[in-house]
Amino acid sequence: MTFANSDSTTESPAGSGDRALNPTPARFDVRGFARTAQGNHRDTLRLDEFTTAPLSADSIRSVQYLARLESGTMEQLRNLLVTATHKDARITAFLVTWAFEKFWIADALDAVLEANGQPKSHDAVEGSVRRSHTESVERRGPIRRAITGLIQGVPIIGVHVTTGLVDEWVTRAAYDRLDASSQSPALSATIATIVAVKERHVAFFDDEARRRLADDPKAVSLTRTSLERQAWPLGAIDRAGDDRSFFETSVFGDDSGRERAADIGRRVAGLPGMDSRIGDAVTRKLRE
Secondary structure (H helix, E strand, C coil), rough: CCCHHCCCCCCCCCCCCHHHHHCCCCCCHHHHHHHHHCCHHHHHHCCCCHHHHCCCHHHHHHHHHHHHHHHCCCHHHHHHHHHHHHCCCCHHHHCCCHHHHHHHHHHHHHHHHHHCCCCCCCHCCCEEECHEEEEEHHCCCHHHHHHHHHHHHHHHHHHHHHHHHHHHHHHHHHHHHHHHHHHHHHHHHHHHHHHHHHHHHHHHHHHHHHHHHHHHHHHHHHHHHHHHCCCCCCCCHHHHHHHHHHHHHHHHHCCHHHHHHHHHHHHHHHHCCHHHHHHHHHHHHHCC
């Protein structure tokens, strides 16, 4: 697969006035990202420490939920790649490596569960999912998604990268909350490893979202509609209702959690074409 030259810094030609002094910022280096993908983390995890200092029941439940979300990448890819997103070589190249890294993030969380005497995330029993009329659009099958994506065309890419960015903000809040509440040095070290991997995911989605929203009014319109009804984190609609409620309460339910939700809303409102109404809608969805 070849990548577009947009991974390089683009400068204005000499003699073009102020533009020559202000080169266009370099785009996220997709080639470099793929070349340095982070795989198996088990050898770096401090798993032996859980023998003498196991996690609390709430911490284990949070790890299970996050592992399920991180391992849901294939479902997300299926939903993305039946739309115009699959025609963008740069986006597709990123997503392949992104999926690889998220697989190993989920594996690291499963290793933590196993070290605490728990089954892997997908082996644990889940309850029934929560049903909501407002989330019915997210439950469309791949055929309906493909038809809708065909109608929406290239601007749908702006929706995908923006929801990817917000999802990264939401999961980062969850990891930060788990780190603070667990009081486990071993888990803190695991979370630090995961966050370091995910920082590049945030950088890519942030770069792409801002560029596409700034350049395409239709992408803005579609993204506003999507953000108003999206369930967070991505993939939550496929998780058990009681686990979703636990996540929302543990991450966003107390005073500090409400501030975390409000901060995410403010960041959403600051994206090109977004405003406080869309930011407030995201904040409300985080606390449902």
